[in-house]
Amino acid sequence: MVRFKKWWHLALVLLLAFSLVTPSASAAVLQTVSQEAQSADFDVQLSVKGLCGTGSCHEILEGTTVNIQEGTTALELVEQVLDAEGIPYVVVSTQYGPYLQSIDGLAAGSLNGWDGWVYTVNGYSPNFGLAEYQLQADDVVHIYYTTWAKLETASVIAVNDNNPSVTVNLTGDLFTTPNGSNLANWTINTGTTALTAQSITINANQQAVITFAGQAQAGTITITASANALFGSSASEPLEVKVQ
The missing domain is CATH 2.170.130.30 (Ferric Hydroxamate Uptake Protein; Chain A, domain 1)
Known part of the structure; x- marks a missing residue:
């Protein structure tokens, strides 16, 4: 009787081992692992x-x-x-x-x-x-x-022009009021042009007119709207205006 129980126990162990290596059993194990991975x-x-x-x-x-x-x-x-x-x-x-x-x-x-x-x-x-x-x-x-502020202009200044003005168009951002019309909120370098920036007028939320004093000489004017002049609070890319 004892010998029979031992053989029966061994048969059960072998049956379990065989079931684990069959394709269907392997698929079941893989499916369980896959489900656990997906549940993370x-x-x-x-x-x-x-x-x-x-x-x-x-x-x-x-x-x-x-x-x-x-x-x-x-x-x-x-x-x-x-x-x-x-x-x-x-x-x-x-x-x-x-x-x-x-x-x-x-x-x-x-x-x-x-x-x-x-x-x-x-x-x-x-x-x-x-x-x-x-x-x-x-x-x-x-x-x-x-925002990404960029200034553009179609204005042209010729040598010897008196008190010229430049119309500046803005893309990628908006001018603020009244800060946009404050010269302190712009960086305007007139170089050798003999001009001085006098005033800025905001015509629309994306257009400003800059007026200069003096008689223009050959050179380059560099214009940048600071963060304080713009809605997006980042300075514009510099704009160059040639006097020639």
Whole structure:
């Protein structure tokens, strides 16, 4: 009787071992491991701000904590949360990959320049798109609309012109009032032109007229609007105006 129990026990052990190496058993084990891997999840945070300037921002989405699965990208997080909140957005395909073109009706290039949507993770700006960034536990993602001020002009100053003026057009940002009309908020280097900047008049939120005193001599005038003159609180790229 004892010998029979030993053989029966050995048969059960062999049967169990055989079942573990069969394809169906292996598949079951792999499926269990796969399910466990897929179930890994963690919390991240997302906030979205629109155009910022003069000390205030258009708050579209305050910091929201979301539980996501491992492998989720920053773009997938944005789409998931904005969908859940009913906030409209547009993602377009480009040669560089998916691009977040618009949120809550504010589209990239609305200020006729290189203004648009950018992002940071934990205060750092990755050098690749939202769709390429895979989130890690406790990441803090911030989406915001950035400005890029650039000045342009079609005005021409000729040598010997008296008290000339230059009409400056702005793209990628907006002039503020009254700060934009304050000469102290501009850097204007007249070089060898013998001119002196006298006044600035804001005609529209993207146009200003700069008036000079004196008789123009050959040279180059360099014009920069400081952060205080612009809504986006970042200085413009310098504009050069030739006198010739």
